[in-house]
Amino acid sequence: MASSIDSLKYSNVLALRVLIEIKKFINTMNTMEKLIIGILIVYGISVGIFGLYYNYLYAVENGFLAWLFFGEIVASFKALIWPLFEFKII
8 A cells, every 4th residue: 555655656756857847948948939839829729629520520421440451541631630620722
């Protein structure tokens, strides 16, 4: 029992050290770098959401077996370039 408590304490200390290092790194960045990273984070989250959406559409339109073999590849690619599909550029 003591070893699990010790490992929990160690993981908490490690997580705290990581957060401190991240804060130091963020403090050294300028405003433009923070803005670009923020945009990339928002875009990454949107890719994840549209990945789920395009997977669902592919499964509904083409059937489960087609989705099982090809759906993840097609849907992931479409999710990466989702603005082109949603704003009718493609």
